[in-house]
Amino acid sequence: MAGEVRLRRRSLGLPSLSAKAPGRPWLPLGDGVWQRLWPAVLLWLAVVYYLVNIRLPRVQSAAVSVYLAQPVTWASFAVLAYLGWRFGLRDRPRFRIGLTAMAALTGGFQVALFLLAGLVFGFGQTPYSRAPLALLGNLVYMLSMLLAVEIGRAYLVVFFSRGSPLVSIGSMTLLFAWIGIPYARYGAVSDIEPLFQFSGGTLLPALSQNLLACFLALHGGPMASLAYRVVLEAFEWLSPILPNLSWTMQAFVGTIAPALGLLLVRGGLGAHTTRREARAAEGTTSFVLIASLAVALLWFNTGMFGIRPTLVSGVSMEPALRPGDIVIVQPVSAESLRVGDIVRFRDGSTTILHRLVEIRGSGPDWEFLTQGDANNVPDRPVTEGEVEGRVILILPKIGWLAIGVRQLIGWFR
Numbered sequence: 319m320a321g322e323v324r325l326r327r328r329s330l331g332l333p334s335l336s337a338k339a340p341g342r343p344w345l346p347l348g349d350g351v352w353q354r355l356w357p358a359v360l361l362w363l364a365v366v367y368y369l370v371n372i373r374l375p376r377v378q379s380a381a382v383s384v385y386l387a388q389p390v391t392w393a394s395f396a397v398l399a400y401l402g403w404r405f406g407l408r409d410r411p412r413f414r415i416g417l418t419a420m421a422a423l424t425g426g427f428q429v430a431l432f433l434l435a436g437l438v439f440g441f442g443q444t445p446y447s448r449a450p451l452a453l454l455g456n457l458v459y460m461l462s463m464l465l466a467v468e469i470g471r472a473y474l475v476v477f478f479s480r481g482s483p484l485v486s487i488g489s490m491t492l493l494f495a496w497i498g499i500p501y502a503r504y505g506a507v508s509d510i511e512p513l514f515q516f517s518g519g520t521l522l523p524a525l526s527q528n529l530l531a532c533f534l535a536l537h538g539g540p541m542a543s544l545a546y547r548v549v550l551e552a553f554e555w556l557s558p559i560l561p562n563l564s565w566t567m568q569a570f571v572g573t574i575a576p577a578l579g580l581l582l583v584r585g586g587l588g589a590h591t592t593r594r595e596a597r598a599a600e601g602t603t604s605f606v607l608i609a610s611l612a613v614a615l616l617w618f619n620t621g622m623f624g625i626r627p628t629l630v631s632g633v634s635m636e637p638a639l640r641p642g643d644i645v646i647v648q649p650v651s652a653e654s655l656r657v658g659d660i661v662r663f664r665d666g667s668t669t670i671l672h673r674l675v676e677i678r679g680s681g682p683d684w685e686f687l688t689q690g691d692a693n694n695v696p697d698r699p700v701t702e703g704e705v706e707g708r709v710i711l712i713l714p715k716i717g718w719l720a721i722g723v724r725q726l727i728g729w730f731r
Contacts, residue, residue, distance in 0.1 A: 385455035399470035424579035425549030436561030519565030523572025634690030
């Protein structure tokens with residue numbers, strides 16, 4: 319009877335009830351220690367991010383940092399994550415060749431969309447060196463980083479999925495999206511316009527790609543997520559030319575392509591999922607809608623739909639406009655402008671919302687005199703080409719979240 323129970327447990331892929339499981343190497347630590355390895359993995363991941371993005375570039379040359387120190391640092395995390403994956407999980411997802419192939423095809427589909435966008439909007443030279451030694455160094459760095467990240471992702475997302483697969487996927491998506499964005503890009507966000515560009519061109523694609531990678535890791539282990547990401551990273555690091563896309567197109571391709579890939583992978587899994595995995599798959603569907611809405615909002619902000627929102631951050635137009643208000647600006651012809659309108663224009667790199675107090679000239683020689691309601695003197699005359707539109711709607715106070723984010727970023731800088 320005991321032999322029958324042991325045989326059944328092996329058929330389910332569970333460890334044997336015997337004192338020493340066949341094929342499992344002996345280690346000087348008990349099972350309980352390995353199952354509590356996750357805090358060390360999370361802590362070391364944060365340390366690696368600090369070393370790779372902040373510390374190592376300051377104390378070493380760029381070549382030594384990128385081609386030697388950083389791969390060694392990532393390798394140390396890969397070893398720790400593998401110990402957690404190999405000995406800290408009682409049940410691991412089995413390798414699925416079909417899912418892995420589907421993941422690689424999804425990465426290829428995303429690369430193909432980038433290439434199609436490049437044919438429309440043009441290509442630019444890669445920022446990475448094409449020298450043979452540099453290519454070899456880039457390959458070493460890319461593979462060490464990918465192996466470490468994907469083993470760590472698989473271990474953490476499977477470990478925490480014991481409570482709630484959906485919560486595990488969501489939290490690990492946020493974590494690995496964060497560590498996948500260089501620290502310098504966070505520091506470059508200093509105003510509302512860079513914030514929108516960072517959100518669309520960097521953050522949304524990172525969230526979308528990491529959501530798909532976490533979903534793949536939960537169902538097929540590190541090989542599935544690695545198959546997807548290695549295609550994207552190889553294209554980024556090794557291609558001699560890259561699409562020269564605006565951040566709006568980067569947001570579209572980088573966000574929608576993984577979201578569609580997620581739907582395709584879900585459909586391909588079919589009946590091979592457990593009930594808990596099926597619930598997690600259903601929850602990820604909402605991300606496709608959220609991602610599409612977010613891209614639409616970002617396009618709305620750029621004026622691609624004819625109108626665009628603007629955050630009020632100063633006090634020069636009080637009491638009509640107060641900090642935290644959002645105003646909707648619509649492009650208009652010079653002939654339709656009237657004294658008393660609130661217009662948006664640029665003074666160098668600064669966006670200004672002031673009231674139109676005088677109109678001078680006519681035809682191509684229009685000049686507009688503006689002044690803030692709370693200011694004592696008017697601004698310099700504004701030409702017709704500098705006027706970007708007229709305020710048609712005021713949404714009070716809903717922009718305080720953006721102001722808070724901007725202040726938080728400034729505090730960390």
